[in-house]
Amino acid sequence: xxxxPGPLHAAITDLKKENTRVILMTPQGVPLRQAxxxxxxxxxxxxxxxxxxxxxxxxxxxxxIDEEISIGDxxxxxxxxxxxxxxxxxxxxxxxxxxxxQSAIEESFSDPNLLEAPCYTxxxxxxxxxxxxxxxxxxxxxxxxxxKQQAIARTKQNRPDLST
Numbered sequence: 012x013x014x015x016p017g018p019l020h021a022a023i024t025d026l027k028k029e030n031t032r033v034i035l036m037t038p039q040g041v042p043l044r045q046a047x048x049x050x051x052x053x054x055x056x057x058x059x060x061x062x063x064x065x066x067x068x069x070x071x072x073x074x075x076i077d078e079e080i081s082i083g084d085x086x087x088x089x090x091x092x093x094x095x096x097x098x099x100x101x102x103x104x105x106x107x108x109x110x111x112x113q114s115a116i117e118e119s120f121s122d123p124n125l126l127e128a129p130c131y132t133x134x135x136x137x138x139x140x141x142x143x144x145x146x147x148x149x150x151x152x153x154x155x156x157x158x159k160q161q162a163i164a165r166t167k168q169n170r171p172d173l174s175t
Contacts, residue, residue, distance in 0.1 A: 016068040023075045030055040033077045036090035037066055040079030045120035052104035059097060061090030124173045128161035
């Protein structure tokens, strides 16, 4: 099934405003990265188009779509799930969306080539697994060095495709 151009053209042109960015969620799009999410969070108005099965008539892509975005190298039955992923990633960067403004700064992909270090909470000892001593030390300089080392190691293990 391919969405026909007539109804889709009518919907997009009806909803589009002066500062609207029209995005098509598609496996053929540019891979979504945190840097692009940051850019999109500063846009005034996003209009997200979701294809179904085979997508949308390409004439719509050529005339009304500003960019095509993919959330990964796989295919879904429709773009609504991908749109929900995009929305969640953008919304969490909007002012006030997170309880602490630092939360969106100190996380995986804040540095595009580095995953976040592991995090821990109480209790200090859970079934014999303990919070690393350095995190309990109160020495913020040592904690920061440890976090950086852990982030590098975690990135090498889980995402060797990222350069560190």
